Amino acid sequence: MSAVATSPSYSQPDSDNFLVNSRGFLSWALTLDHKRIGLMYLVGVMSAFGLAGILALVLRAELMTPTKMFLSNQQYNQVFTLHGAIMVFLFIIPSVPAALGNFLVPIMLGAKDVAFPRLNLCSFYLWVVGAIFFLTAMLATGLDTGWTFYTPYSTTTQGPVVAATLGVFVLGFSSIFTGLNFIVTINTMRPPGMSWFKMPLFLWATYATSIIQVLATPVLGITVLLLAAERVLHIGIFDPAYNGDPVTYQHFFWFYSHPAVYIMILPGMGIISELMSVHSHKSIFGYRFIAYSSIAIALFGFLVWGHHMFTAGMANVTTIIFSALTFSVSIPSAIKVFNWLATMYQGTVKLNTVMLYALSFIFLFTIGGLTGLWLGALSTDRMLHDTYFVVAHFHYVMVGGTLVGFLGGIFHWWPKMTGKMFNETWGKISCLIVFVGFNLTFLPQFVMGSRGMPRRYARYVEDFQELHQMSSVGAFVLGIGLFIALGVLLHSLFRGRKAPPNPWGGATLEWQCASPPPYYNFKTPPRVNEPYDYTPLHFRGDDKGWEYVHPTESDAPRVDEVESKPATN
């Protein structure tokens, strides 16, 4: 505690870090360490992503020609259902919060762990159980309802709907417990000196996400439970034969699933806020606006679910209200984009791998967001509903947004998580190929959709073949780009240079502990500073990274002084 420079890492023996401080399968399987749980999630969600990604390639390969290549209509239905359901429930929803969030939330708070470590482990195993349930159900006889399980088809088809919905139920509780854990952790475990508005913006985004997880997911839980009851007991609530109403199912489903879109994108936005500021080496522009806009998105997100049902036969007034509310959600999203761009202005922008991914995010997310306006407008949605325009729109948000942001975040925090630096050149190449491949896949789909190509069709008229082929080629390029990204990360594990505690010059607390962090994160309580003030950071060369130097020792009280508690060592 005497040194002015706060770099606790150099004295730390390698064996202290959380990856190796205990060994054996059980030390991982039964761990309560949020960092290990985060890494296990990372492996889990990436496996799910790999599987669902391969299914996407199968679909795109089938669509190379207008007629049958190797999938029957029925098989095509099953493959796109499996692709969508795995991507949504097993990958995108848990990706950033459960994997990166678990790793980062306590460290960014300077805490030792999340508030409920056992609940955290329980969440992970619920994810595993849900995944197994889900996969076996779907692989066994093939589910063909689409990921939305719309009634009445889902109550009459022969597929294993009950098993799949129970899988969704279990996954839902995994998500709820993760969100609950983060809310409590952020509320009760912020260190002295870290007020709400000194929190890193990633934590604001996580907090907003967690609110949605806690409030919206239980509604999905009861919905799928009622759907299962409908199939098993014929309760009739969604069945017109018993005076029930199938559209009620859609309302229930989208009451969760629209906010779930923000469960997917908000944490990605949180990542980008961090990445933009650190790699522009400039304080984030409009901190409060970004923070409030996260909360605004979370709350507004609960009022717009009806825009998925404009053509389902709602009253005209209702559709107009939903449309207007939908437009209002674009305001906080736009605020974020403007603030990110303003952050770069006059900053020291480094065009490294991380920054390239962050810029890709902004570009792709903006396209995804703007095309959403066509779908939110009633007149155009009549034309575009259930076409490839919708498919392209949400892939721009979910893949171009969440996945690219997630990758940026992984590259950004990879040195912290593993203690290894990755190869910059190949990292940049991967980003470039992902960017090109992604646009090649989904830009043609906007065109197809606006020309009337409906989604979820295995066959199409020949006029669309060229566009479909462009899209399919793009999908394979995208696949190659992602594969290279994976290669870069795995290569770094074996050949990577040892990472300093602070390789990028970040000012948030996670850069004050060693890379990788020790079991309880901080040997000494970290100093809470302004999260985006880079003036005290000084570059000491590639090996040592950035060091935090306080102008005077007295201007910012240390945590332990504030606490008036004896120092721990």
Place this chain on the structure above:
Amino acid sequence: MSHDSAHDDAHGHGEHDHPPFLAHHFDDPEQQYDAGKFGMWMFLVTEVLFFSGMFCAYALYRSLHPEVWTFASQFLNENLGAFNTVVLLFSSLTMAWGVRCAQLNQRNGLVLCLTLTLACASIFLGVKAVEYTHKWDIGLLPAGSYVPQFIMANQHHEGISPWLIKLSIVPALCVVGFAGWYGWAVAQKRKQAAEIAGPLLITALAYFLGVGVGILFQNAEQAAHAKEKHGTEHVSHEATEEGSEHAEHAEQDSGSPGETGHGETSGELAEGETVGHGEVETVQLVSSPPLKPGATPLTKIDQPGGAGLFFSIYYCMTGVHALHILGGMVVLTWLLVRAVKGHFNEQYFGPVDYVGLYWHLVDLIWIYLFPLLYLIT
């Protein structure tokens, strides 16, 4: 309490100045208590939203078909519902008292309060079992299996329902098991084990107390009805035969009140409706004045798509609530074990407090369910 011994060496256990109940990642007991309490409130919010889906379905279908709700709710025994409400309210009192005992370090008081709370939960489930099984016997089932009541009318079930016997197998096994455990513990002079087995035995027995009370109320109701319709008995027998003859018809051409047999029965059922609080058996199958013009004919209400939908929602709501009671009993048992072991004191009573909050919420949901389902006139 997230203390992982595998990592002891990793985070420097130099100083063990914190109390044993304080988890390592919290700074002080106060932070730990606040986190736990806040977490429980968050969980309760989740629970409320979980039920809100069903309350929405309820509101939607009741507003669309108010006449169905009025008709179907008369088949619920409001005396049993009221009794269960009182039981749950009392259990909330004992639970709150238990929290107070924990705060005051009164171990025996806490054990007693937890026992009473568990017993009340058990009584509640016993009564519920009687209610459910009685309905299953007379075809008051979710829409897909609902049997129109003019077919079932006057089919009395003598003796105990076979469903009730099946449902009671597990509690009976619990009684035997806990009695054996208790006897063993007393014989071996294992005080702690006896203190756990005793309350659990009481809890298992309380289920049968609930069943007994349920059957008592049910029989009283039936006796009252038997008295009421003494004068019209021969008519109802006749009608029953006719009704069962037409059972197949009813499935096929429901909602055709003009047809022979049906029209008659529907009118008769309308009488049952005006009588009001009758249980199914009291639906008076006597000749009655024709329906009011414009009213929905009872043949349309007394159908899977009518009353059946009501019972779908009834079973979903009360069933999920009963599952929450069961879940509550599991955590209460966990508290009981910890209380017997003396884990709680004036500094550490968080878990009792949190479970108490959960228990109050489960009671509160019932307080809403009871009038919304049972007291519709």
